[in-house]
Amino acid sequence: QVHLVQSGAEVKRPGASVKVSCKASGYTFTSYSVAWVRQAPGQGLEWMGWISPYNGNTNYPQKFQGRVSVTADTSRTTAFMELRTLRSDDTALYFCARRTWIGEISYFDFWGQGTLVTVSS
């Protein structure tokens, strides 16, 4: 069965960086993109980008370009999300998710458990 297991909670100072990992198992890692979605306290869901572990291609929304990097280590079937220059409003629960598609329809069918990142001075 498919599992995505994320690294533990982090506390960071404003201006620092954070790197969250997402270990995938139960499927062929290079056959599916891994996406990152975050949720600020009491707020909705926000897509941050994804990577194709097959070829390393990435896609980020303009809001996060230059501040977020998503990478993948195929030997460890693990994806990573690094967010730089942290601000207090980056405090959120960060999820990784597997991106699946049928034809041209894509969706997030399996999710990690979430990693809480707290940014505080």
Added chain:
Amino acid sequence: DIQMTQSPSSLSASVGDRVTITCRASQNISNYLNWYQQKPGKAPKLLIYGASNLQSGVPSRFSGGGSGTDFTLTSSSLQPDDFATYYCQQSYRYPRTFGRGTKVDI
């Protein structure tokens, strides 16, 4: 960016009720619409993809409909496990965007 507007933002219902949630896109997204269920502190769970396709393992009381700009998610008979927040998400264009959620409680 494509804006996804859900209504209502919250609703109160009882076990056994038929409940429908609406999601409207700011432009035509064909059937590139997915629905997720989320419980507090947990990851979202995929319910419906492609506007009307039931994800494997999801109870058949859930159904999705619509195309273009207007979509619905319906539970035909609300069960205790269905009290949660529901989000729509478009996969038509970048950036991928979600609705702000509809909280279903007792």
